[in-house]
Amino acid sequence: MATCLTDTFFPDTARAVVRLLERLGCTVEFPPAQTCCGQMHYNTGYRRQATTLARHTARTFADYDAVVAPSGSCAGMVRDLYPGLHRSTVRVAGRTYELSEFLVDVLGVEDVGAYFPHRVTYHPTCHSLRMLGVGEKPLRLLRAVRGLELVELPAARSCCGFGGTFALKNADTSTAMLADKMRNVLDTGARVLTAGDNSCLMHIGGGLTRLNTGVRTLHLAEILASTEEEPWVATP
Structure with missing residues (x-):
């Protein structure tokens, strides 16, 4: 789940997530139907519109073992707030992770083979x-x-x-x-x-x-x- 901000303004981050996860043995897919998670709408008081986006996101990622987002903000929206918007989102909420917690908690790795001399x-x-x-x-x-x-x-x-x-x-x-x-x-x-x-x-x-x-x-x-x-x- 690239998030709309990353997909629009920082695509190198999304590409980096794919390279990293594939290097660690994951099969990564980017569902092209994904859109905004609805957090901006939810935080601004547009609950109905946020619910529409939440249900769409749940359908888009329904068939995946894990949904990984390079954003604590968007991952938090899906995991913590989606279930209160609509019951159809509970399953995807339970399989959504911020990148660092997916690496450490799910894959069980800390050394990902990176080199960054700065x-x-x-x-x-x-x-x-x-x-x-x-x-x-x-x-x-x-x-x-x-x-x-x-x-x-x-x-x-x-x-x-x-x-x-x-x-x-x-x-x-x-x-x-x-x-x-x-x-x-x-x-x-x-x-x-x-x-x-x-x-x-x-x-x-x-x-x-x-x-x-x-x-x-x-x-x-x-x-x-x-x-x-x-x-x-x-x-x-």
Whole structure:
């Protein structure tokens, strides 16, 4: 389940998920009928429209053993909120995983054979932390990456200020939260900021780019998919 944001703006993340899972022995399919999970509609109060999208998603992924999303936000929507919208979604909700928890909890791996010789800091996104409870799983995966120097992000558990439509409806508050997050990122001296949600990376990355900081944002999947044979190369 690529998620609409990743499919539209960050297709390299979706490709990285496929490469990574296939390298680990999974058979991966991308159902072309998939659409938005409905979280934006649900959070904005459009419950009927969110229910329509939830039922469509449940039908689209009905025949798969597992549904893996490179997003704690969208995985949390499916797993935690879908069952309250319609009973037809219960089965798909029970088989949906955020990427890091699928790797650690279902496949039982932490060392995925990745190689990424860069200084990296990790931002734990709100939904992955508070809704899914992925905890240390992304960090355990990052610590097993050869060549990677992982540095702790100060106040890591604080929100970056994106929150989907929150950033639009409460722009001043969102911008202030983003400034705090960027300051903490820069304090680490990291070259790359990673996270499990492209929505947060888009928000933080936009700020870092506008300030010409030289810090790149990169989804966790793209780091884990990087190897000596297929390295990630920073764009100048």
